Amino acid sequence: MRLTATQRADLWLRQATPIALTVLLAVLSAVPIGMPGYSAVVPGYTAMAAFYWAVFRPDLQPPFSLFVVGVLQDILVATPLGMTALSLMVVHGLAVSQRRAFLGKPFALAWLGFVLIHALSAFGVWLLVSILALQPVGPEPAVFQYLVTVTLFPVVAWMFVRIHRYVVR
Amino acid sequence: MARRPGSFTNVAQPVRSFWSRFAFALLLAGAFALMLLGKADVLLVERFRTGVADVLSPVLEVLSRPAVSVADAVASMRRLHDLRTENERLRIDNERLERWQHVARRLEAENKALRALANFVPEQTAGFITARVIADAGGAFVRSAMINAGSDHRVRRGLAAVTGDGLIGGVVEVGDRHARVLLITDLNSQIPVAVERTRDPAVLAGDNTRLPRLVYLPQNAQVILGDRVVTSGHGGVFPPGLPIGIVTSIVDGAIKVTPYADWNRLEYVRLLDYGLDGVVKPSSGTPPFSLMGPERSQSGRLLGLGPR
Numbered sequence: 001m002r003l004t005a006t007q008r009a010d011l012w013l014r015q016a017t018p019i020a021l022t023v024l025l026a027v028l029s030a031v032p033i034g035m036p037g038y039s040a041v042v043p044g045y046t047a048m049a050a051f052y053w054a055v056f057r058p059d060l061q062p063p064f065s066l067f068v069v070g071v072l073q074d075i076l077v078a079t080p081l082g083m084t085a086l087s088l089m090v091v092h093g094l095a096v097s098q099r100r101a102f103l104g105k106p107f108a109l110a111w112l113g114f115v116l117i118h119a120l121s122a123f124g125v126w127l128l129v130s131i132l133a134l135q136p137v138g139p140e141p142a143v144f145q146y147l148v149t150v151t152l153f154p155v156v157a158w159m160f161v162r163i164h165r166y167v168v169r
Numbered sequence: 170m171a172r173r174p175g176s177f178t179n180v181a182q183p184v185r186s187f188w189s190r191f192a193f194a195l196l197l198a199g200a201f202a203l204m205l206l207g208k209a210d211v212l213l214v215e216r217f218r219t220g221v222a223d224v225l226s227p228v229l230e231v232l233s234r235p236a237v238s239v240a241d242a243v244a245s246m247r248r249l250h251d252l253r254t255e256n257e258r259l260r261i262d263n264e265r266l267e268r269w270q271h272v273a274r275r276l277e278a279e280n281k282a283l284r285a286l287a288n289f290v291p292e293q294t295a296g297f298i299t300a301r302v303i304a305d306a307g308g309a310f311v312r313s314a315m316i317n318a319g320s321d322h323r324v325r326r327g328l329a330a331v332t333g334d335g336l337i338g339g340v341v342e343v344g345d346r347h348a349r350v351l352l353i354t355d356l357n358s359q360i361p362v363a364v365e366r367t368r369d370p371a372v373l374a375g376d377n378t379r380l381p382r383l384v385y386l387p388q389n390a391q392v393i394l395g396d397r398v399v400t401s402g403h404g405g406v407f408p409p410g411l412p413i414g415i416v417t418s419i420v421d422g423a424i425k426v427t428p429y430a431d432w433n434r435l436e437y438v439r440l441l442d443y444g445l446d447g448v449v450k451p452s453s454g455t456p457p458f459s460l461m462g463p464e465r466s467q468s469g470r471l472l473g474l475g476p477r
Contacts, residue, residue, distance in 0.1 A: 030315070040309065071203065076315075081203045086204070
């Protein structure tokens with residue numbers, strides 16, 4: 001079956017949606033919204049996206065694109081270059097390797113998976129920041145950010161499910 | 170997951186499986202390499218960073234506008250709610266400030282007279298650049314703000330960034346159309362300050378919390394709660410006398426300063442240009458070390474605190 005140009009463009013756009021969405025989330029996580037204390041606990045939107053697409057459509061989330069998004073986010077929020085990229089790769093890698101455990105299971109299980117995998121990557125980031133700063137960094141903001149991220153995961157995942165169902169297909 | 174026939178995932182399958190075997194390890198290594206390069210302050214990495222941020226700054230500028238207006242709307246609703254108490258408070262404030270104004274006028278006159286007497290060399294007057302904050306998120310580990318003015322607007326490294334309340338930080342990265350301000354609460358921010366009441370020199374060190382610490386105070390310094398902390402001008406980065414905050418907690422020798430700046434409403438910042446070069450060497454491309462860490466002499470003594 002041959003596809004017409006419009007069909008091909010349509011398909012391409014649909015398949016590019018996950019990464020485009022992650023890029024958008026990376027930019028959004030740098031935008032000030034004027035909420036008290038928000039900037040310190042900006043949830044890791046991109047980590048949620050990386051996990052979701054790694055589990056449900058890993059074919060649409062090539063590691064290289066994810067790496068580029070991570071570097072982009074590092075530049076935007078001024079974290080050490082490569083740090084977010086590394087944490088996203090870790091989330092992606094772990095999620096892809098464990099995805100069979102989440103597919104076709106209740107959502108709570110995927111949530112639990114995210115809670116565990118994101119804990120690992122968040123701890124890794126904290127460790128790296130501490131090493132780069134040559135001193136242990138206060139863990140409170142990191143813990144708080146982690147909690148906000150895993151709490152908000154169902155909300156953002158719900159949005160991903162909609163997009164997955166109606167746009168990506 | 171069923172793939173459609175003819176989709177490009179099918180065509181690219183052999184390439185992809187080959188790529189994915191090595192890609193992952195390669196990318197992980199790449200991320201580590203980037204981090205090391207960034208830590209080593211390679212000029213190329215710096216240029217890449219500012220270049221990309223420059224390209225993205227218009228996007229952030231557009232996106233930050235609706236966010237700010239929503240926040241403004243919420244804030245104005247809240248203000249409407251306690252208008253009456255606010256009014257009462259302002260009336261009392263006004264009375265108090267008018268008394269202060271008298272005092273200030275008298276002191277100003279006296280100051281002028283004494284300066285004339287002592288042949289005082291006046292400090293350079295400051296030029297300033299006002300810019301809007303277009304990105305302020307740093308997550309758990311960085312406290313910085315991106316603003317929409319860059320070298321096109323004659324922003325230089327090391328300029329002091331203030332709001333109406335007080336100092337918020339210094340410029341550490343300058344692109345053509347954007348600049349990044351390292352906030353005084355950031356882990357890497359260390360600013361020479363002085364306790365206003367006693368003129369004791371110290372360093373204000375950020376630790377990523379909202380309350381930076383006062384460190385390297387002289388042995389006999391006596392700091393009490395409520396002491397005002399201002400920039401000391403040592404090290405020649407920031408002009409002296411910029412208000413920063415007040416001492417609000419002294420526990421076990423750890424002195425915490427609450428900055429005057431309202432971190433929730435960082436909307437516009439003013440960059441003060443006193444024409445100070447200080448320890449910042451914009452041409453060499455190295456970061457200003459009084460911002461990125463304390464400057465040390467060869468013997469390891471902290472510089473920037475006393476006479477050179």
